[in-house]
Amino acid sequence: MFNLSQAIPLEDRANDLITVGELLVDMISNDYGGASEGGGYTRYFGGSPSNISINVKKLGIRSQVASAVGRDSLGTFLVNELQSAGMNTSGVQRVDESTSMVVITKSKETPVPIFYRGADSGLVYNDFVEQALIQSKIVHFSCWPISRVPSRDTVERVIEVAREHKLLIGFDPNYHPLIWQKGEDGVSYVKSIIPKVDILKPSEDDAERLFGPGTPAEQVGRFLELGAKLVIMTLGKDGALVSNGRETLAFDTKATRIEDTTGAGDAFWSGFYAGVVKGYPLKEALELGLAVSAYKLKFTGAVVNLPTLEVIKQQYNL
Amino acid sequence: MFNLSQAIPLEDRANDLITVGELLVDMISNDYGGASEGGGYTRYFGGSPSNISINVKKLGIRSQVASAVGRDSLGTFLVNELQSAGMNTSGVQRVDESTSMVVITKSKETPVPIFYRGADSGLVYNDFVEQALIQSKIVHFSCWPISRVPSRDTVERVIEVAREHKLLIGFDPNYHPLIWQKGEDGVSYVKSIIPKVDILKPSEDDAERLFGPGTPAEQVGRFLELGAKLVIMTLGKDGALVSNGRETLAFDTKATRIEDTTGAGDAFWSGFYAGVVKGYPLKEALELGLAVSAYKLKFTGAVVNLPTLEVIKQQYNL
Numbered sequence: 001m002f003n004l005s006q007a008i009p010l011e012d013r014a015n016d017l018i019t020v021g022e023l024l025v026d027m028i029s030n031d032y033g034g035a036s037e038g039g040g041y042t043r044y045f046g047g048s049p050s051n052i053s054i055n056v057k058k059l060g061i062r063s064q065v066a067s068a069v070g071r072d073s074l075g076t077f078l079v080n081e082l083q084s085a086g087m088n089t090s091g092v093q094r095v096d097e098s099t100s101m102v103v104i105t106k107s108k109e110t111p112v113p114i115f116y117r118g119a120d121s122g123l124v125y126n127d128f129v130e131q132a133l134i135q136s137k138i139v140h141f142s143c144w145p146i147s148r149v150p151s152r153d154t155v156e157r158v159i160e161v162a163r164e165h166k167l168l169i170g171f172d173p174n175y176h177p178l179i180w181q182k183g184e185d186g187v188s189y190v191k192s193i194i195p196k197v198d199i200l201k202p203s204e205d206d207a208e209r210l211f212g213p214g215t216p217a218e219q220v221g222r223f224l225e226l227g228a229k230l231v232i233m234t235l236g237k238d239g240a241l242v243s244n245g246r247e248t249l250a251f252d253t254k255a256t257r258i259e260d261t262t263g264a265g266d267a268f269w270s271g272f273y274a275g276v277v278k279g280y281p282l283k284e285a286l287e288l289g290l291a292v293s294a295y296k297l298k299f300t301g302a303v304v305n306l307p308t309l310e311v312i313k314q315q316y317n318l
Numbered sequence: 319m320f321n322l323s324q325a326i327p328l329e330d331r332a333n334d335l336i337t338v339g340e341l342l343v344d345m346i347s348n349d350y351g352g353a354s355e356g357g358g359y360t361r362y363f364g365g366s367p368s369n370i371s372i373n374v375k376k377l378g379i380r381s382q383v384a385s386a387v388g389r390d391s392l393g394t395f396l397v398n399e400l401q402s403a404g405m406n407t408s409g410v411q412r413v414d415e416s417t418s419m420v421v422i423t424k425s426k427e428t429p430v431p432i433f434y435r436g437a438d439s440g441l442v443y444n445d446f447v448e449q450a451l452i453q454s455k456i457v458h459f460s461c462w463p464i465s466r467v468p469s470r471d472t473v474e475r476v477i478e479v480a481r482e483h484k485l486l487i488g489f490d491p492n493y494h495p496l497i498w499q500k501g502e503d504g505v506s507y508v509k510s511i512i513p514k515v516d517i518l519k520p521s522e523d524d525a526e527r528l529f530g531p532g533t534p535a536e537q538v539g540r541f542l543e544l545g546a547k548l549v550i551m552t553l554g555k556d557g558a559l560v561s562n563g564r565e566t567l568a569f570d571t572k573a574t575r576i577e578d579t580t581g582a583g584d585a586f587w588s589g590f591y592a593g594v595v596k597g598y599p600l601k602e603a604l605e606l607g608l609a610v611s612a613y614k615l616k617f618t619g620a621v622v623n624l625p626t627l628e629v630i631k632q633q634y635n636l
Contacts, residue, residue, distance in 0.1 A: 027345065027359065041345065041359045072432045073423040096500065098432045103419070105391040114390045114416045116434040182414065 002198075002230045002244045004282045010137040011166050016061040016277045018136040019049030020129070020158055021145035022120045023067035023082075023092065024100035025074050026302070032106045043074070044302065045081040046102065047120070048142055048172065048266050051303050054085045055270030058306040059292065061277045064132050066091040068123040068151070074099035075119065085303075091132055095122035115178050121148035125157045133158060134165045138273055142172035143190060147180045159196050168276070170269065171197040173223075175209050195227025201269060203234055216241045220248065232286065234268060234293075236261075242286060251286060254294035254316055263302035268293040274309045284318065291316035320516075320548045320562045322600045328455040329484050334379040334595045336454040337367030338447075338476055339469065340438045340462035341385035341400075341410065342418035343392050344620070350424045361392070362620065363399040364420065365438070366460055366490065366584050369621050372403045373588035376624040377610065379595045382450050384409040386441040386469070392417035393437065403621075409450055413440035433496050439466035443475045451476060452483045456591055460490035461508060465498045477514050486594070488587065489515040491541075493527050513545025519587060521552050534559045538566065550604065552586060552611075554579075560604060569604060572612035572634055581620035586611040592627045602636065609634035 002008060026046035045051075053063040065087065069075030071094045078099065082089045100120035102113045123145060133139060139162045145151035162169050173190055180186035187210055194200065200223055202210070207219035214222065216233055223231045224245045233241045239252040271292025275285030291312050296304050312318075320326060344364035363369075371381040383405065387393030389412045396417065400407045418438035420431045441463060451457060457480045463469035480487050491508055498504035505528055512518065518541055520528070525537035532540065534551055541549045542563045551559045557571040589610025593603030609630050614622050624630075 030358075039361045040348075041361060043357045043359060070432065072430060073425070074421065074432060098421075098434055101421070101434065103392065103416075107391070112390060114388065114392060116416055116419065116436065118434065 001246065002282060004242070004244060004247055004249060007279045007281050008168060008276050010168060010277065013135050013137045014062075015064050015132065015136040017053065017056055017063045017138045017140060017273055018066060018091075018132050019053045019063065020066045020139060020141045020155060021049045021123070021151065022047040022100060022142065023050045023065065023069055023078050024102060024120055025078065027101055027103045029105045041103070043077065045078060046302060047100075047144075048174070049140055050078075050082065051263055051266040052140060052269050052273070054082070054087060054303055055267060055292070055306055056274050056277075057086060059270060059274040059309045059312070061274050064088060064091055064136065066123065066129045066132060068093040068095045068119050068121075070095065070097055070099035070119040072099055074101070091128060093123060093126075095119045097122050113178075117148060117179065120144060121151045123151040123154050125154040129154065129158070130161060133161055133167070136167060137277060138168045138170060140170040140172070140269065140273070143174050143176070143186075144179060146189065146193060147186060159193075163196075168199070169197040170199045170201070170273070172265070172269070173200055173202045173206050173210065175206060177209070191226055194223060197229075199230045199232065200228050201232040201234060201265070201272075203265060204236075207233065217248070230282075232272070232289075234265060240286070240290065249283070251290055254287075254290045255297045256294065258297045260300040261297065262300075263304070264293045264297055266302065267296035267306075270306070271309070271312065278309065287316075287318050288312065291318060319564065320600055322560070322562060322565055322567060325597045325599050326486060326594050328486060328595065331453050331455045332380075333382050333450070333454040335371065335374055335381045335456045335458060335591055336384060336409075336450050337371045337381065338384045338457060338459045338463060338473060339367045339441070340365040340418060340460065341368045341383065341387055341396050342420060342438055343396065345419055345421045347423045359421070361395065363396060364620060365418075365462075366492070367458055368396075368400065369581055369584040370458060370587050370591070372400070372405060372621055373585060373610070373624055374592050374595075375404060377588060377592040377627045377630070379592050379627075382406060382409055382454065384441065384447045384450060386411040386413045386437045386439075388413065388415055388417035388437040390417055392419065409446060411441060411444075413437045415440050431496075435466060435497065438462060439469045441469040441472050443472040447472065447476070448479060451479055451485070454485060455595060456486045456488060458488040458490070458587065458591070461492050461494070461504075462497060464507065464511060465504060477511075481514075486517065487515040488517045488519070488591070490583075490587070491518055491520045491524050491528065493524055495527070509544055512541060515547075517548045517550065518546050519550040519552060519583070519590075521583060522554075525551065535566070548600075550590070550607075552583060558586075558604065558608065567601070569608055572605075572608045573615045574612065576615045578618040579615065580618075581622070582611045582615055584620065585614035585624070588624070589627070589630065596627065605634075605636050606630065609636060
């Protein structure tokens, strides 16, 4: 049981956070427009866990990635970007598949991402992953690596070793049918993972894809029924609803100006993890998550130039 | 046996050429540069069979495509482009996979394409394909659809029905290990297709990937040994070497100015097929292939604004 008024006790380790999973190219159209307009695209560094790893480093804690990219120019681009952000890239595996990509053609209607799964799901469990893992305090992953093998096997092993070595386990239940292998029951698999992790941060869309419609309180309840220990449901402009199964707290958003929502969820995770690592009580770590998310919302792009957690605290009076 | 001095007899049909296979997006970087420079890309209509279908229509014969794209914005873009070129798009199947894409980051060294196989290999054999096929004189395909199932099964059925209905079968043996399923012996499979078709147009690179190194004459001999009926080996600036197994002819290039070699092979096929349909003796159809290729080489892009075959004949004194 996580006490919302207390800090989460963490083991003393050489690294704070390791993120396991998708490192990929976001290929985003330059213009709004339908299928026949605007043929220009720009490649961006992408993949939520990698964004979180870069964010937390900026906030002032130590991080590491375990990911797989192709032996191709897009893979090299991603590795170079990680290096430019000062990250250690020894955890990036180069595999015999094309570097994964998401193509997003901006649209006045709902832009539907097109998923190209390749190298990311080729992540294998090896000595390097194990060593990086057991030297970390927190491990984080999303639905991407568990949607395909061999990366699913890797995450299953990561969960076992993380429990054995008392790491805190964060899971982003960002289930989407399009990333799952056709014909496989992704919803059931995601539900089976929920009791094995410590912290879940679903969005309303994630919850609806997993459970169907419901109020935020109903959805949080459904995660708890499945065995979730701490559910942080982010609600956009309505803040967040958090429950440890005994106590449920509503948090207001801290956003003042919304320029671009891309990466706001990753920014939340980043501020939250940084707060947890720095030993803040859970409630305060959650406030820090909301503050970093609010900061990110003022700028365009998934990864923005975050200041340290101390500067965020001052700016948001925390 | 194809007599090089005679026209190829064709059945009288409502359509001239049907191309079966890859319709995809070429995502090409705007700038030359390595992995860290130039993040801008432009999407282009791509896929060699579709390019050939559009080309021959411009040259003045009738064509049809049988291809599969995703139910996504890139698939809609490709369908729109075909329509803009005046093509009938009823042969384009929409399937539950992402529209196939090739990413090409231009480079001063050899640019290595990154293949994203998706919808293109989902092409199924259905009544529409069968009807379009038996109403055509010539069918054309490349190694893309035969490298994966179910499109491989589709092409196998296409070959059977085409033989039954006396279509001329053209095959581009553009084998590349990266388009093949990992662990599968693509070379053997391609070799097994060779005796089942009528006309092959390998490049030197294709031949080397299938057989290892050799002179053009040696490579042509290897295709013939496998049961090829007519081998047209294109040699870039050295023209082409053509053999029916009994007679071997060398053709000079007609290129005068080389702006961009992209699509030169498709342009050759297009001029050649147009000549065959118009009843020219094989030698003259080959000259027309070289002329259309030479015309295309003067312009940038895979598909250029070709004039009619009659204009090409005049310009190249044929």
